[in-house]
Amino acid sequence: MKVGLVQSPVWWTIDPPLGLAQVAGCLRAAGHEVAVWDLNILLWKNRLPQYENMWLWEQYQFWNHPDIVDRFFEDNREFIDKTLEGMLSSDCRLFGFSIYAGTQRAALRLAQRLKEADSRRRVVFGGQYFFRGPHAEEMLRTGFVDAVVRGAGDELFPQLAADLERTGLPRKRAGLLFRDGADIVDGGPAESPKNLDALPFPDFSGFPMDLYTDKTRIPVAASRGCVLGCRFCSSREFWPHYSGMSGERIFAELKHQKAMFPQRAHFEFYDLTANGRPENLYRFALLAADFMIQHRPERNFRWKINAIVRPEMTRDYLAVLKAGGCQDIIYGIESGSPDVLWRMNKNYDPAVADRVLQATHEVGIRTVANFMFGFPGETEEDFQLTLDFLRRNRPWLDMAYGSATFTSLEEYSYLAEHPREFDIRQETAHTAHNLYWDSLDGKNTYPVRLDRYARFRRTCRELGLDAYKGLDGALELDRLANLAHYYQYRDRRLEAIGAYVDYLERDRASRPMREQLRRYQGDLRLLVKALRLVERANRLLLSANGALREGQELLRRTLESGELLAMPGSSRGEIDRVRLYVARAQRFLRRLTHGGGLRWGDRGLVVCWEKEPAPPLEELRALRSKVDRLIELSESEEARTSPAAVVPGAR
Numbered sequence: 001m002k003v004g005l006v007q008s009p010v011w012w013t014i015d016p017p018l019g020l021a022q023v024a025g026c027l028r029a030a031g032h033e034v035a036v037w038d039l040n041i042l043l044w045k046n047r048l049p050q051y052e053n054m055w056l057w058e059q060y061q062f063w064n065h066p067d068i069v070d071r072f073f074e075d076n077r078e079f080i081d082k083t084l085e086g087m088l089s090s091d092c093r094l095f096g097f098s099i100y101a102g103t104q105r106a107a108l109r110l111a112q113r114l115k116e117a118d119s120r121r122r123v124v125f126g127g128q129y130f131f132r133g134p135h136a137e138e139m140l141r142t143g144f145v146d147a148v149v150r151g152a153g154d155e156l157f158p159q160l161a162a163d164l165e166r167t168g169l170p171r172k173r174a175g176l177l178f179r180d181g182a183d184i185v186d187g188g189p190a191e192s193p194k195n196l197d198a199l200p201f202p203d204f205s206g207f208p209m210d211l212y213t214d215k216t217r218i219p220v221a222a223s224r225g226c227v228l229g230c231r232f233c234s235s236r237e238f239w240p241h242y243s244g245m246s247g248e249r250i251f252a253e254l255k256h257q258k259a260m261f262p263q264r265a266h267f268e269f270y271d272l273t274a275n276g277r278p279e280n281l282y283r284f285a286l287l288a289a290d291f292m293i294q295h296r297p298e299r300n301f302r303w304k305i306n307a308i309v310r311p312e313m314t315r316d317y318l319a320v321l322k323a324g325g326c327q328d329i330i331y332g333i334e335s336g337s338p339d340v341l342w343r344m345n346k347n348y349d350p351a352v353a354d355r356v357l358q359a360t361h362e363v364g365i366r367t368v369a370n371f372m373f374g375f376p377g378e379t380e381e382d383f384q385l386t387l388d389f390l391r392r393n394r395p396w397l398d399m400a401y402g403s404a405t406f407t408s409l410e411e412y413s414y415l416a417e418h419p420r421e422f423d424i425r426q427e428t429a430h431t432a433h434n435l436y437w438d439s440l441d442g443k444n445t446y447p448v449r450l451d452r453y454a455r456f457r458r459t460c461r462e463l464g465l466d467a468y469k470g471l472d473g474a475l476e477l478d479r480l481a482n483l484a485h486y487y488q489y490r491d492r493r494l495e496a497i498g499a500y501v502d503y504l505e506r507d508r509a510s511r512p513m514r515e516q517l518r519r520y521q522g523d524l525r526l527l528v529k530a531l532r533l534v535e536r537a538n539r540l541l542l543s544a545n546g547a548l549r550e551g552q553e554l555l556r557r558t559l560e561s562g563e564l565l566a567m568p569g570s571s572r573g574e575i576d577r578v579r580l581y582v583a584r585a586q587r588f589l590r591r592l593t594h595g596g597g598l599r600w601g602d603r604g605l606v607v608c609w610e611k612e613p614a615p616p617l618e619e620l621r622a623l624r625s626k627v628d629r630l631i632e633l634s635e636s637e638e639a640r641t642s643p644a645a646v647v648p649g650a651r
C-alpha cells in the first residue's frame with residue numbers, strides 16, 4: 001500500500017522529524033511505499049514575516065490556540081491548498097500524521113480538508129500526544145480521523161496498513177483505536193517494541209533534507225524510556241519500560257546513515273539517557289573508534305548525548321567514548337544538594353558527579369550540566385550547595401544550563417500528580433499552576449525560584465562560564481519578563497506594570513512587552529479620571545458639617561439604589577455636585593478592562609481596581625505618565641529600527 005506521511009506544524013526546523021522517519025523506515029521494510037510531506041518545514045521555509053516567532057520552541061503554545069491556527073491557515077491558504085492538491089492527486093490511500101503537543105490542531109485542520117475533499121482516504125494519527133490522556137478518543141470523535149495509534153508506531157502502523165490493504169478495514173490490535181460507525185473500538189494498552197535491535201533504520205530518504213537548518217546532522221534514538229524515575233519528569237508515563245539497542249545495532253545505524261548522507265557527520269542522540277546501559281554505549285564507541293581509524297578522515301563522525309551521572313563513567317570509559325566520536329555530553333545534575341537529589345529521586349551522589357565531570361572534561365569531551373531551581377523542599381542552604389557545586393566544578397564545565405522554568409510541574413510527572421506529598425499548594429481541587437505554584441509555607445514561590453535562577457546565571461557570568469544564553473545574555477530582561485507574567489497571572493497589577501515598565505526602560509523596541517503594558521494603559525487613564533472626581537466628592541462630603549458617617553450611610557444606600565439622597569447639613573447644590581462626581585466616576589470605572597468600582601472606607605469613597613484600593617492620585621498620575629511616555633518612546637523606537645525604516649522597500 002502507498003502511505004503518505006505528514007508532519008504538520010509545529011515541530012522544530014533544525015533536523016528532520018525522527019519519529020516520522022522511523023515510521024517511514026518500518027513501513028518500507030514491511031513492503032509498503034511511502035511519500036513524505038513535511039509541511040512543518042515547508043511552511044517554515046515560506047513563512048510570512050508576521051509568523052516569524054511561531055517556530056520558536058518556547059512559543060509552541062501559540063499552536064494550541066484555534067483562532068491563531070485558523071488565521072494562519074487563512075494567511076497561508078494558497079500554499080496549503082497547493083500542498084493538499086498534491087496529496088490528493090497522489091495515489092496514497094492512507095495518510096499518517098505525526099502528532100506531539102503543539103501539532104494537533106494544525107494536523108486536524110489538514111485532516112479535515114483531506115476528508116472533506118475525499119472521504120475514502122484513510123487518516124491515521126500517531127505520536128506521543130496520544131500516549132497518555134483522552135486525546136485519542138477526542139480526535140476520533142471529530143470525524144476527520146479514522147484511527148489513532150496510541151503507542152510506538154514501529155510495528156503497529158505497518159500492520160494497520162497491511163490490514164487496510166487486505167480487507168479495507170482495521171483490525172482490533174493492542175494500542176490501536178478506530179472508528180466503527182458511531183462506535184470507537186479500543187484495542188487496549190499499547191506495547192513497546194521489546195527488541196530495538198530488530199527495528200529497521202529510520203528512513204530520511206523522502207524528507208527535504210536541504211531545507212533543515214543544520215546541514216551537518218542526523219538524529220538518532222538508540223533507546224526508549226529511561227532507567228531513572230525523577231519525580232519532576234514525565235518520561236515514565238510515555239515510555240514505562242526502558243529498552244536499548246546493542247552497541248552493534250547503534251553502530252550499524254550510524255554507518256548506514258553516514259553512507260546515505262556522507263556530508264552529515266554529526267549524530268544527535270535524542271535518547272532521554274544514552275547511558276541507560278553503559279556497556280552498550282561503550283561497545284558502540286569501540287566499534288565507531290575502529291571504523292574511524294580504518295576510514296579516516298572521510299568517514300569521521302561525531303556525536304552528542306544526554307547522560308545520567310553514574311559511577312561507571314570513569315576516565316577510561318569516557319576516553320573510549322571520545323575515541324568513538326563523542327563530542328558533547330549533557331548531564332542532568334539538577335542540584336548540588338544531596339537532600340534535594342534524594343527528594344528528586346535522582347539517585348546519585350554529588351561526589352560522583354564531581355569525578356565524572358572532571359573525567360569527561362579531561363578526556364576532551366565538551367561537558368555540559370543542567371540545573372533546576374526551587375524543587376519542593378529546596379532551602380536557601382540547598383541552593384548555596386548548588387552554587388558551590390558550580391564553583392568547584394567550574395574547571396571541568398564548558399556550559400551550564402539553568403532550567404528557565406526553574407521547577408515546573410510537568411503534566412503526568414509524579415510531582416504534578418502528588419502535590420500534597422511535596423507540600424505544594426493546590427489552587428483548584430487537583431491542580432496547581434505548573435510554573436507559578438507556591439509551597440504551603442509560602443517560602444517557595446515563583447519569585448523565589450526566579451531569584452535563584454538569576455543568581456545562578458550571575459554566578460556563571462562571574463565564573464566566565466557560558467550559561468546557554470551566552471555570557472551577556474539578557475539575564476535582567478528575562479527576569480523582568482518572567483516576573484511581569486507572574487504578577488499578571490496573580491493579578492498583582494501594579495507590580496506587573498512596574499515590571500513591564502522596567503523591562504521597556506531597558507529594551508524600548510520590544511513590541512510584545514509594549515502590547516502587554518498597553519493592556520493596562522487604558523485602565524490607568526480611567527482610574528486617574530475617576531480618582532480625581534472621587535477626591536472632589538470626598539472633599540465635599542468631609543465639609544458637610546462633619547456629618548460624614550451619616551452621609552456615608554446615605555450615600556452607600558444611594559449608590560446601591562442609584563438615587564442620591566439629601567445629607568444632613570448640606571445644601572442641595574453640594575448634594576447635586578457629589579451626585580454628579582460619583583456618577584461620572586462610575587462611568588469611567590465601568591469601562592475598566594480589569595474591572596473596579598467604588599466602596600466606602602474610613603475616610604470616604606474609595607476607588608477600587610478590581611477588589612484592591614487604587615493607589616493615591618499623585619502616585620497613579622506619575623505611573624500613568626510614565627506608561628504613556630514609555631509606550632510612545634517604544635513605538636518610535638520600533639519605527640526607527642523596523643526593516644521598513646532600515647531597508648528601503650522592506651515591508
Ligand code: B12
Nearest residue numbers: 011012018019096097098100101126127128129149152153
Ligand atoms: C528530541 C525531542 C525533541 C526535539 C525534536 C527534534 C526532532 N528532530 O525530532 C526538540 C528539542 C526540538 C523538541 C522540542 C519539543 N518537544 Co520534544 N521531545 C524530544 C524527545 C526527547 C525525543 C523524540 C524522539 O525523537 N523520539 C524517538 C522517536 C523514534 O520516537 P517518537 O518520536 O515518539 O515516535 C514514535 C511514536 O511516537 C510513534 N509515532 C510518531 N509519529 C507517528 C506517526 C504515525 C502516523 C504513527 C502511526 C506513529 C507515530 O511511532 C514512533 C516510533 O515508535 C521526546 C521524548 C522522548 N524520549 O521520546 C520529547 C517530546 C516528544 N517532546 C515533547 C514536547 C512537548 C516538546 C515541545 C512541544 C515542548 C517541550 N516541552 O519541550 C517542543 C516542541 C518545540 C517545537 N516547536 O518543535 C513531548 C511531547 C508530549 C506530547 N504529549 O506530545 C515529549 C514526549 C517530551 C515530554 N515528555 O514532554 N523535542
Ligand code: SF4
Nearest residue numbers: 226228229230233272
Ligand atoms: S534522568 Fe532525565 S529522562 Fe530520566 S527520569 Fe530523570 S529527568 Fe527523566
